[in-house]
Each structure stands twice: as structure tokens, then as C-alpha cells.
Amino acid sequence: xxDYIKGTITELTPTEVVIETGxxxxxxxxxxxxxxxxxxxxxxKVYIHHIxxxxxxxxxxxxxxxxxxLFRLLIGVSGVGAxxxxxxxxxxxxxxxxxxxxxxxxxxxKSVKGIGLKSAQRLIIELKDKITRGAxxxxxxxxxxxxxxxxxxxxxxVMLGFSKAAVGKAVAAVLKKTPAAPVESIIKQALQML
Numbered sequence: 450x451x452d453y454i455k456g457t458i459t460e461l462t463p464t465e466v467v468i469e470t471g472x473x474x475x476x477x478x479x480x481x482x483x484x485x486x487x488x489x490x491x492x493x494k495v496y497i498h499h500i501x502x503x504x505x506x507x508x509x510x511x512x513x514x515x516x517x518x519l520f521r522l523l524i525g526v527s528g529v530g531a532x533x534x535x536x537x538x539x540x541x542x543x544x545x546x547x548x549x550x551x552x553x554x555x556x557x558x559k560s561v562k563g564i565g566l567k568s569a570q571r572l573i574i575e576l577k578d579k580i581t582r583g584a585x586x587x588x589x590x591x592x593x594x595x596x597x598x599x600x601x602x603x604x605x606x607v608m609l610g611f612s613k614a615a616v617g618k619a620v621a622a623v624l625k626k627t628p629a630a631p632v633e634s635i636i637k638q639a640l641q642m643l
Contacts, residue, residue: 450499451497451499451508452496452497453494453495453496454468454470454475454477454495454497454508454510455470455492455493455494455495456468456469456470456471456475456492457469457470457491457492458490458491458492461484462484463479463481463484464478464484465477465479466479466483466484466487466493466495466510468493468510475508476508477495477508477509477510478508478509478531478535479495479509479510479511480511480516480520480535480538480539481538481539482512482516482538482539482542482543483495483510483511483512483538486512487512493512495510495511495512496510496511496512496514496516496517497509497510497511497517498517498520498521498531500531509531509535514597514600516538516543519538519543519546519547520534520535520538522576522580523537523538523546523572525575526568526572526576527571528567528568528571529568529571529572532563533561533563533564533568536561536562536563536564537558537561537564540560540561540562545557547580550572550573550576550577551580551581553573553577555569555573558572558573598630598631598632598635599620599621599624599635601632602620602623602632602635602636602639603616603617603620605632605636606619606620606636606639606640616639616643619638619642619643620635620639622639622642623635623638623639623642626638
């Protein structure tokens with residue numbers, strides 16, 4: 450699995466970036482948020498979401514782990530594909546998307562091309578708890594730091610042989626009790642629950 454690609458930007462359009470590293474040019478589809486972050490830069494580190502299908506292999510690139518995580522949450526909703534999630538991230542900022550989901554603002558979500566009433570309602574129903582839990586119902590900054598720490602702890606625990614579902618619940622429970630816990634503490638506490 451590829452986490453990120455770091456290298457020289459050889460091509461950049463509002464929908465794609467080509468990053469050269471090790472004499473190989475990697476093409477990744479991007480949102481307008483990522484385009485804005487990469488514009489006027491020569492080098493970049495782009496976080497990757499890799500989709501492998503029978504007939505194609507796709508890279509989606511993101512300027513931040515936060516944007517990639519939100520993309521993954523969005524495509525996890527039934528009926529929301531990668532193209533729709535990318536359109537959402539191009540139309541609204543990460544904070545606006547989170548705010549609309551937490552605030553149940555159906556009209557804001559519907560304002561994105563390709564999102565109808567049912568899809569907007571489904572996004573709210575399926576993601577409100579996940580986003581609120583990840584954000585500590587506070588700010589986007591807490592979401593990023595908690596999310597990166599939680600992701601690191603979950604990866605370590607899964608590598609130890611525990612199931613992803615059980616690990617997710619344990620890490621969420623630890624973060625609920627001690628939101629500012631360092632990754633080592635989260636792993637130790639989660640191990641006691643597993």
C-alpha cells in the first residue's frame with residue numbers, strides 16, 4: 450500500500466498532478482483544495498488513496514492526511530463514489546463539509562453537483578457520529594491530530610493481530626476518555642480492552 454508520494458511536480462492541473470520520484474511519474478486525481486495547496490510549488494508530498502479494480506488502477510492525491518481521511522469517510526457511504534467525494538472536496542472545504550454534516554445542513558451538501566436529497570441525508574446519517582467522535586465535537590484541528598494518532602495506534606494494533614473492527618472500538622473508547630493521550634498510551638490502554 451502506498452501512503453504518500455514525495456517528489457517533483459512535473460504537471461499540475463485543477464484535476465490532476467504528476468509527481469516524479471525515482472524517475473517515475475505518478476498521476477493522481479486531486480481536488481481543488483489540493484490544487485490550491487500545490488499551486489506554485491516545485492516539490493510536494495501527496496498523500497495517496499489507491500483504488501485497484503479489475504480494469505484500472507487509480508491514485509487519488511491529497512495535500513493533507515486530513516483531506517484524505519475525509520475522502521475515505523465519504524466514499525465509505527453507500528452511493529458515494531470517488532468522483533462524487535472528489536467533487537465535494539472541490540466544492541467545499543473540509544471544515545465546511547464537516548460542519549454541514551454535523552449541523553445536518555442538507556441544502557449545503559445538496560449544493561454539490563451530483564448530490565441529491567437522498568445522498569445528502571445518507572451522508573449525514575452515516576457520518577455524523579464518526580465526524581463528531583473524531584472531532585471531539587470541537588474543531589477541525591483536534592480532528593487532525595486525534596485522527597493521525599488514532600490511525601497510528603490502530604495500525605500498530607492490527608499488525609499485532611487484532612481485528613480492525615475491535616481495534617477501532619478500543620481506540621475510540623480510549624480517545625473518548627483521554628482525548629490528548631499519546632500514541633503509546635492509546636496502544637497500552639487499548640491492549641487492556643482487547
